[in-house]
Amino acid sequence: MLLKQDTLTCSSRDHDRNQNRSERLLPVTDGENLAANPVSQASNLTIGIVIPSHRRADLLSRCLESILQSVPFPVPILVVDDGSPNHMISTCAKNFKPVRVIRLPVARGFAAAANAGIRQMNTDIIHVLNDDTIVTANWLEEIAKTFQNPTVGAVAPLVYQLKDGQPSRTIDSAGDEYDCGGFARKRGHNRSISACDLSSTEVQAVSASSAFYRKSALDKVGLFPECFGAYFEDVDLSLRIRKAGYQIRFIPQSVVYHRCHSSYNQHHPKVIQLQSRNEEWLFWRHLPKDQRFSSFGRHFAVLILKSLKRIAEGTFIRFFMGRLEFFLRIYLKNNWQEA
Numbered sequence: 196m197l198l199k200q201d202t203l204t205c206s207s208r209d210h211d212r213n214q215n216r217s218e219r220l221l222p223v224t225d226g227e228n229l230a231a232n233p234v235s236q237a238s239n240l241t242i243g244i245v246i247p248s249h250r251r252a253d254l255l256s257r258c259l260e261s262i263l264q265s266v267p268f269p270v271p272i273l274v275v276d277d278g279s280p281n282h283m284i285s286t287c288a289k290n291f292k293p294v295r296v297i298r299l300p301v302a303r304g305f306a307a308a309a310n311a312g313i314r315q316m317n318t319d320i321i322h323v324l325n326d327d328t329i330v331t332a333n334w335l336e337e338i339a340k341t342f343q344n345p346t347v348g349a350v351a352p353l354v355y356q357l358k359d360g361q362p363s364r365t366i367d368s369a370g371d372e373y374d375c376g377g378f379a380r381k382r383g384h385n386r387s388i389s390a391c392d393l394s395s396t397e398v399q400a401v402s403a404s405s406a407f408y409r410k411s412a413l414d415k416v417g418l419f420p421e422c423f424g425a426y427f428e429d430v431d432l433s434l435r436i437r438k439a440g441y442q443i444r445f446i447p448q449s450v451v452y453h454r455c456h457s458s459y460n461q462h463h464p465k466v467i468q469l470q471s472r473n474e475e476w477l478f479w480r481h482l483p484k485d486q487r488f489s490s491f492g493r494h495f496a497v498l499i500l501k502s503l504k505r506i507a508e509g510t511f512i513r514f515f516m517g518r519l520e521f522f523l524r525i526y527l528k529n530n531w532q533e534a
C-alpha cells in the first residue's frame with residue numbers, strides 16, 4: 196500500500212544551498228548546459244544520460260561502450276566523477292569523444308553526484324544510469340513513447356542481472372515497491388523472466404540503477420535527497436513524484452543489464468548501517484499524520500522481522516546502529532531538513 200500525502204521533505208533553503216555548493220564544485224568541460232535533439236522522428240522529446248561514478252573505471256568503460264553502440268542518434272552523455280582517486284573516472288570518460296565530464300573534488304555519494312549531473316542537463320528526459328550497467332539496442336525508443344503522456348513522471352526499464360559479467364535472464368528490478376510498514380524492495384528481484392508477469396504497468400518507484408525522469412517533474416518536486424548519500428534515495432524521489440500527481444510506469448521493452456552490488460559491498464558494516472538508517476528515515480519522511488497510528492503496528496512487525504534476519508546473518512549490531520543513528524541524530528533533534 197502506497198502512503199499518501201503529508202511527506203516530510205528537505206526544505207527549499209537546504210535544496211538551494213546544496214545546489215549552489217554543488218555547482219561551485221563542478222566545472223563543466225564545455226562550460227554550458229547539455230541539450231540534445233529529439234529522441235526520434237516520432238517524438239519531440241529530448242533525452243540526456245547522467246552517469247555518476249566513483250572508482251570503477253573498468254565498469255564505466257563497458258557502460259559507455261554499450262551506450263555508444265546502442266544509440267542511433269546523438270544523445271548528450273554526462274559522467275559525474277564523484278571524487279575518484281587520481282581522477283581515474285575523468286580520465287576514463289575523456290577517452291570517449293562524445294562524453295562530457297564534470298568532477299566533484301571530494302566524494303559525496305550517489306545522490307549528490309547524480310543531482311550535480313541532472314542540474315547540467317537541459318533535456319526533457321533525464322536518464323540516470325549506474326556505471327555498472329550495460330544498455331541494449333533500442334532501450335530508449337519505448338521510453339520516449341511513454342513520456343508522450345504528460346502524466347508520466349518517471350519510467351522504470353526491465354533490468355536484468357549481469358552474472359560474472361555476462362547477461363542473464365534473472366531479474367534485478369522491474370520497478371520498485373514500497374510498503375507502508377517501512378520497507379522497499381525491487382519487483383521481481385532474483386526471479387526468472389518466465390516466473391513473472393512483465394507487462395507494462397504502473398509501479399510505485401523506480402530503481403536509480405537505471406531510471407528515467409521527466410525534467411519538469413524534477414523541477415517541481417526536487418532531486419535526490421543528498422542527506423541520504425546512497426540507498427533508498429531513489430524510492431524517496433519516486434514517492435515525491437507520485438505525491439505530485441504523476442504516474443511511474445514500468446516498460447519491459449526497454450532492457451538494461453546491471454552488475455549488482457559492484458559499487459558497494461552489501462555486507463560491509465558501514466553499508467549495512469547506512470541502509471538501516473536511510474530505510475528508517477524514509478519511513479518517517481513519508482508517513483502521513485493521519486496514518487501514523489495505523490502504520491506503527493506494521494512498522495514494528497517489520498523491525499522485528501528484519502532484526503531476526505540480521506541476527507541470523509550476524510549483522511544485527513550495525514543494523515541496530517543505523518536505526519539508533521536515525522533516532523539520535525535526526526528524529527530526537529527534529530533534524531528532518533539535514534542536508
